[in-house]
Amino acid sequence: MADRVCVGAIAGAFGVKGEVRLKSFCAVPEDIAAYGALFTEDGARFFTVEITRPVKNGLAVHLSGVASKEQADALKGIRLFADRSRMPALPEDEFYHADLIGLEVRDTGGTLLGTVRAVQEYGAGDMLEIHGPGLKSTVLLPFTREAVPTVDIASGRIVVDPPEGLF
Template identity: 70%
Template sequence: MATDRVCVGAIGGAFGVRGEVRLKSYCAQPEAIAAYAPLWTEDGKRSFTLRITRSINNGFAARLSGIATKEEADALRGVELFADRSMLPSLPDDEFYHTDLIGLEVFDTCGTKIGTVRAVHNHGAGDILEIFAPGRKTALLLPFTRTVVPTVDLTAGRIIADPPEETE
């Protein structure tokens, strides 16, 4: 997948029998996903325009261009949708797209490498960085707050973190 695209949602399968899909939006304003079309599959081989038809539990029902049957909609279950970065709003200096954080090296405040960001999770209480650290049996999980992560330098490809003592 091209790095100039950002994952903005996923298809949960068919909704009804007329080709609508269940859509989960990862956008800060969930309904904004429709404005970022065309939306692409991860491999970039297919693109869709999108029209939200209604809100449903945990997302939206939506129509995708070229999808007309329940079977076609079900075949897309689990497919993530990506928007061109140029279609997305610019972020303030202290906000980041998760995709920009993944792969950054993480150093402590003394300059010692802690590891590399493998994923960014959010289970409802704020973002958590999952850091892969060679030699550790489990991933290091750090809250993505200014206190714990005072510096994110996308240009240098690094994060400076001040992890609590028990996580080091």
């Protein structure tokens, strides 16, 4: 999936005419329709997206090939991916979540702390979910310049300066 980026997820049917409620992960939610065909995670299916209107917690959209409420209901929970080549270039200090997942995490002294398992978004800012050796559970680290001074995608690592006692 390195050549695709997760841009949204289907939250379920919206109405009875085959529309779905789509949660967009794009900075501008409506941009999800500008990336061409969107693929399921396994790549087995793809859809074109036609936004009909904004709704609470997402967008109401028509997906190609979905014409009934039952078909729309069957897609609930499906994540949609766009080809990376269709995505806009990012400024130097911004990253796609997909590029952060799997990166090695080291502290400023070089000690391996773990790897990024996921990037969580709880409303107040992104959090890196880190899992590593010696940790009983995953650790959530704020994805701020203070806590994460260096992100080096090319070398596959992140240098962090976590708050005292977090690890």
